[in-house]
Amino acid sequence: MKTWNIAVIGAGAAGLCAARHIASRGNMKPVIFEKAHTVGGVWCYTDKTDKDEYGLKIHPAMYKNLRTNLPKEVMEFPDFPFRSEYPSFMTHELLSEYLSSYSKHFELDKYIKFGCLVRNVKPNTLEDTSSWEVTVEDLRKKSTYTTTFDAVFVCNGHYATPLHPNFVNQGYFKGNVIHSHSYRTPEQYSGKKVLIVGCKSSGQDISLDIAKHAESVIISHRTSLVTCPLPENVNQRPPIATFKEDGRTICFADGSEAEFDDIVNCTGYLYDFPFLDEDCDIKVDDGRICHLYKHIINPSHPSLMFIGVCGVICPFPQFHFQVLYSLAALDGSLKLPSKAAMMNDIENDYQERLRNGIPHRKSHVMGAAQWAYNDMLADAISEPRLHPRVEKLYNDVHDTRTANLCRYREHEARLLDTGMYELHRSPGD
Ligand code: FAD
Numbered sequence: 418m419k420t421w422n423i424a425v426i427g428a429g430a431a432g433l434c435a436a437r438h439i440a441s442r443g444n445m446k447p448v449i450f451e452k453a454h455t456v457g458g459v460w461c462y463t464d465k466t467d468k469d470e471y472g473l474k475i476h477p478a479m480y481k482n483l484r485t486n487l488p489k490e491v492m493e494f495p496d497f498p499f500r501s502e503y504p505s506f507m508t509h510e511l512l513s514e515y516l517s518s519y520s521k522h523f524e525l526d527k528y529i530k531f532g533c534l535v536r537n538v539k540p541n542t543l544e545d546t547s548s549w550e551v552t553v554e555d556l557r558k559k560s561t562y563t564t565t566f567d568a569v570f571v572c573n574g575h576y577a578t579p580l581h582p583n584f585v586n587q588g589y590f591k592g593n594v595i596h597s598h599s600y601r602t603p604e605q606y607s608g609k610k611v612l613i614v615g616c617k618s619s620g621q622d623i624s625l626d627i628a629k630h631a632e633s634v635i636i637s638h639r640t641s642l643v644t645c646p647l648p649e650n651v652n653q654r655p656p657i658a659t660f661k662e663d664g665r666t667i668c669f670a671d672g673s674e675a676e677f678d679d680i681v682n683c684t685g686y687l688y689d690f691p692f693l694d695e696d697c698d699i700k701v702d703d704g705r706i707c708h709l710y711k712h713i714i715n716p717s718h719p720s721l722m723f724i725g726v727c728g729v730i731c732p733f734p735q736f737h738f739q740v741l742y743s744l745a746a747l748d749g750s751l752k753l754p755s756k757a758a759m760m761n762d763i764e765n766d767y768q769e770r771l772r773n774g775i776p777h778r779k780s781h782v783m784g785a786a787q788w789a790y791n792d793m794l795a796d797a798i799s800e801p802r803l804h805p806r807v808e809k810l811y812n813d814v815h816d817t818r819t820a821n822l823c824r825y826r827e828h829e830a831r832l833l834d835t836g837m838y839e840l841h842r843s844p845g846d
């Protein structure tokens with residue numbers, strides 16, 4: 418029987434999940450390359466915001482006061498529950514601890530090469546069944562080497578390369594401007610007038626964190642208004658129209674204007690695969706990775722897998738299904754269609770999304786579609802589906818959050834006799 422040597426890029430949640438399932442197969446062996454010196458990826462908080470000790474861009478976008486916006490009952494891997502004493506909405510420290518215990522429990526540390534940056538991934542031939550040359554820089558030893566693998570799992574995360582906005586006359590602004598990737602603590606905003614650009618999860622959470630210290634916070638965004646009560650010093654405005662020459666005044670699309678000391682751009686991230694050689698035949702086109710069958714598999718080289726590229730999902734459960742699906746495709750228990758049929762499937766999925774009003778730049782955003790997608794992956798490989806209580810709780814949390822953005826994390830999930838979850842206020846609230 419063939420033994421598969423499989424390279425895994427990154428030891429965040431996706432890479433650990435990939436390695437855990439690769440290692441559980443008798444005929445497969447993972448080697449995880451991780452540029453940092455710990456597992457956990459984005460969940461490893463650091464005060465640093467710019468470069469690490471090797472001069473590389475800091476990876477985690479984690480900030481000090483972050484608590485998860487999903488409860489542990491929906492976040493957990495289906496085969497590795499969070500400890501029961503953890504609260505439903507956890508600190509990043511608990512997440513980091515969880516991922517370290519996952520790695521220890523499944524004995525993954527022995528497969529991880531820490532301090533190893535993947536520089537290049539290249540197929541050995543342009544045929545669809547190919548082996549891979551993976552070139553790695555050992556950051557401590559300052560040496561580079563190349564190893565051949567049978568397959569590659571790309572698990573490098575997609576919250577590390579900020580998408581910076583481009584507003585008319587933004588160069589006039591004389592205050593401090595950062596991207597949420599570099600946001601760490603709110604204290605430096607004491608007494609300041611702060612503009613937050615963007616109102617997705619990060620924009621909302623960072624606004625509330627900063628509002629505890631700032632004189633005022635304005636969230637400028639183009640999405641529908643947050644209608645639940647917000648702190649008195651937090652207000653909303655439409656998108657920025659322009660900046661004024663005085664270096665402080667910003668004009669908004671409704672004709673209003675205000676002065677600011679600081680701006681935090683919560684404007685999202687870009688997919689970035691700087692290590693993929695041109696021969697991999699993968700391109701990022703404005704938020705769309707071209708091309709990935711089922712948002713995972715490269716049709717030109719079906720042994721190049723991407724885990725975790727989708728957005729607005731319960732990440733860990735989805736990683737679980739994507740990894741199992743990928744392994745079934747590799748070992749042949751799942752028969753992949755021809756390249757032409759895979760490309761056709763990708764195009765149909767893309768066109769259907771466009772017809773449903775999902776813009777091109779959100780080609781991998783799932784939202785409500787994630788449950789059917791997870792089920793489709795599970796069914797294709799005869800794995801048990803995710804329990805429906807996960808979807809129910811995810812939706813209940815969404816509603817609770819919409820109704821009370823400031824206090825939804827004070828809830829705890831409770832398991833009912835029916836097997837479903839119910840949200841209730843934490844004792845003492
Ligand atoms: P990452 O955690 O980013 O891991 C990627 C790893 O790859 C990193 O360790 C990195 O060092 C390594 N790497 C990258 N490039 C290379 C290379 N060339 N060579 C070697 N190593 C490399 N999810 C939730 O479920 N609930 C939440 O509440 C939640 N909150 C979040 C808050 C923030 C601020 C952010 C940024 C994300 C949040 N997420 C949340 C989503 C989170 O990204 C996922 O939960 C998940 O941890 C992503 O795992 P990953 O392995 O895909 O990526």
